[in-house]
Amino acid sequence: MHKHVLNHIDPKAVGARLQEARRASGLTQHAVAERMKMARTTLVAVEKGERRVTPHELLTLAELFGRPVSEFVGRPAVTIGFVPQFRAAWRQYFEKNADLEKAASNLQSLAEDYVELERLCELPIVRAYPPPYDVSKSTPEQAGEEIAAAERNRLGIGDGPLSNLRDRLENDVGLRIFYFSMPAKLSGVFAYNDTLGGCIGINANHPRDRRHWSLAHEYGHFLTNRFRAEITFLTSTKRSSSIERLADAFAENFLMPASGLNRRFTEMHRASPAGSITLAQICTLADLYQVSVQALIIRLEKLKRLPVGTWDRLSAEEFKPRRTQQMLGINATVQEEYLLPKRYLNLAVLAYEKGELSEGQLSRFLRTDRVSAREYVEKISTSFNSPAETGYEPFKLDLTQALA
Amino acid sequence: MSPAQIIDACVLINLLATGEIKSIFDSIGRPSLICSVVQEESIYLKTGDPNNPKQLINLVPFLSDGTLSVCELQGEKEELLYVDFASVLDDGGSDDLGNCH
Numbered sequence: 001m002h003k004h005v006l007n008h009i010d011p012k013a014v015g016a017r018l019q020e021a022r023r024a025s026g027l028t029q030h031a032v033a034e035r036m037k038m039a040r041t042t043l044v045a046v047e048k049g050e051r052r053v054t055p056h057e058l059l060t061l062a063e064l065f066g067r068p069v070s071e072f073v074g075r076p077a078v079t080i081g082f083v084p085q086f087r088a089a090w091r092q093y094f095e096k097n098a099d100l101e102k103a104a105s106n107l108q109s110l111a112e113d114y115v116e117l118e119r120l121c122e123l124p125i126v127r128a129y130p131p132p133y134d135v136s137k138s139t140p141e142q143a144g145e146e147i148a149a150a151e152r153n154r155l156g157i158g159d160g161p162l163s164n165l166r167d168r169l170e171n172d173v174g175l176r177i178f179y180f181s182m183p184a185k186l187s188g189v190f191a192y193n194d195t196l197g198g199c200i201g202i203n204a205n206h207p208r209d210r211r212h213w214s215l216a217h218e219y220g221h222f223l224t225n226r227f228r229a230e231i232t233f234l235t236s237t238k239r240s241s242s243i244e245r246l247a248d249a250f251a252e253n254f255l256m257p258a259s260g261l262n263r264r265f266t267e268m269h270r271a272s273p274a275g276s277i278t279l280a281q282i283c284t285l286a287d288l289y290q291v292s293v294q295a296l297i298i299r300l301e302k303l304k305r306l307p308v309g310t311w312d313r314l315s316a317e318e319f320k321p322r323r324t325q326q327m328l329g330i331n332a333t334v335q336e337e338y339l340l341p342k343r344y345l346n347l348a349v350l351a352y353e354k355g356e357l358s359e360g361q362l363s364r365f366l367r368t369d370r371v372s373a374r375e376y377v378e379k380i381s382t383s384f385n386s387p388a389e390t391g392y393e394p395f396k397l398d399l400t401q402a403l404a
Numbered sequence: 405m406s407p408a409q410i411i412d413a414c415v416l417i418n419l420l421a422t423g424e425i426k427s428i429f430d431s432i433g434r435p436s437l438i439c440s441v442v443q444e445e446s447i448y449l450k451t452g453d454p455n456n457p458k459q460l461i462n463l464v465p466f467l468s469d470g471t472l473s474v475c476e477l478q479g480e481k482e483e484l485l486y487v488d489f490a491s492v493l494d495d496g497g498s499d500d501l502g503n504c505h
Contacts, residue, residue, distance in 0.1 A: 004484060004493040055483040069490040069498065357415050358444065360494030369416055369447040371458065 005073050006058070012049030014058075019047040019067040019082045024105040026098035035064060042170050057273040068364065075112055082108040082191040082199070085130050085229035091230070099183045100231060107189050107201040110340070113365055115196060120356040125343075127197055128175035140242045144249025147223055152257060159260030161289045165215055170341050175264075176224065177215065179204040179339040183309060184234065188214040190221045191229040198222045207322075207333050210234075210292040213251050220250030225229050256299045263286075277306075279314075280328055283321065286369055287330045291368045294320035340366070349377050408435040410504055413496045414447045421427070421449055421459060426471045437475040438463075472483035475503050 006014075022032055029047075033040040036057065045051035053061070062069045086104040087094050092361065094100050118124050133150070135143040152159065155172055164169065169175045175198045182189075182203040187210065189201040200218040202211050214232060221230045225243055232244070241250070268281055286296040297314070300306040325332050344364065352362045363373035409432070410418070416438060419425040429436050438446075448458040466472045477483050477499070486502035493501070 005488050009491070034499040055487040056480065058487055059483055066474075068495040069487060070493065070495050073491040074485060074493075358494050358497055364494055370413060370445060371448045371450050372496075375450070 015049035082177040111196040120351040140246035148253030157256040187232040190218040192226040209292040216251035221248035406434040413442045441499040
């Protein structure tokens with residue numbers, strides 16, 4: 001190793017990463033400078049890239065922020081990260097809340113790792129992004145409805161329930177979708193830039209139906225306003241902005257298209273012996289569409305299939321959807337099986353098998369410990385044993401081979 | 405005294421899984437060192453028990469009886485090597501190689 005990395009790496013890139021890591025750890029420049037026994041102005045210069053960080057300083061800062069050193073020097077520099085985009089759009093919120101910085105930083109770090117895995121495997125993601133939809137001539141609600149219909153049409157998914165929305169958006173659109181832990185008040189985050197593409201983070205702690213809604217909501221942001229980084233809160237105390245109303249209208253229409261839902265409702269009505277729709281049927285229908293019972297009832301009210309005020313009446317009667325669903329054997333609290341995209345996991349194992357990643361690097365990419373990383377390699381290894389007449393024969397599958 | 409050997413996380417986990425790490429190191433007859441990053445990385449072992457699939461690694465007994473010792477980077481040159489290796493490797497490997505110097 002002839003050239004020392006800190007002498008040739010862009011100091012601005014290292015400084016920006018250090019600044020993001022410091023903010024995500026909730027530490028002020030003053031506190032860090034004090035711990036480092038350096039002047040605050042020196043730390044400012046390091047973060048701005050005006051002064052190169054020394055090896056000793058980098059090791060100490062990484063330890064202070066709880067980050068690996070490789071995260072600061074081992075990744076190709078991304079010219080414009082997500083975190084500045086989030087800060088620009090959400091400045092007031094960021095200043096009051098370190099949790100937002102963490103969520104934004106997590107999304108960026110996962111997206112950068114995804115791109116790095118693609119580079120190592122020489123398998124870039126295929127982007128099938130539509131041009132941003134023009135929403136200037138409609139109300140947010142109209143625009144949400146129109147775009148939902150257009151997108152269902154573009155993706156060729158008819159008007160039925162979308163149980164595999166994540167797979168669709170990852171495989172057919174080329175979005176990067178991650179599930180990770182966020183504070184309860186946050187539903188999801190979305191950001192886009194040309195290098196990393198469209199990236200969505202969903203709160204992994206939320207129940208299944210909420211996660212499904214959040215994913216459709218963030219996709220709505222991507223389709224209409226992709227150059228603005230978005231943070232979606234679970235509930236807003238203020239009246240929702242037109243951007244949020246549009247994303248919600250999109251989610252509602254995309255997940256529960258009027259034509260398909262009306263048809264199913266009519267069929268259900270016809271098949272009902274008493275000629276009426278029961279709460280149990282509504283709960284089952286909500287499960288089919290993977291939306292909350294509340295979201296479905298409100299949608300059916302808007303479609304004039306249930307009397308207006310039905311949800312309010314049930315709420316006043318202290319109806320408990322979760323408990324009712326449990327009684328019906330519906331488990332809407334199921335955790336997401338894969339927090340990282342399946343393609344990301346496969347690329348990580350492929351890079352490891354190609355010798356591009358060490359075991360330690362693999363476990364860092366998989367956000368897990370080494371033994372769990374080994375288990376994952378065993379589970380989806382491209383080299384495994386297949387039964388043959390005389391015992392077992394090794395079978396090697398080359399996932400990168402050209403078939404056409 | 406024989407030169408020391410530095411044990412990386414991958415090897416350490418494998419040796420711990422044999423349940424015979426002490427006798428293996430005794431038979432080699434060299435001081436065995438692990439870096440602080442490796443100490444933090446070696447978190448779990450697989451148990452084979454579906455009800456309790458992972459067992460937390462406890463290195464304290466091996467550190468107390470001298471089977472293992474933790475080594476820290478010493479001086480600017482080792483720190484420089486750590487950072488250089490961290491541009492191409494994980495932190496555990498970089499710490500190992502920095503200390504090897």
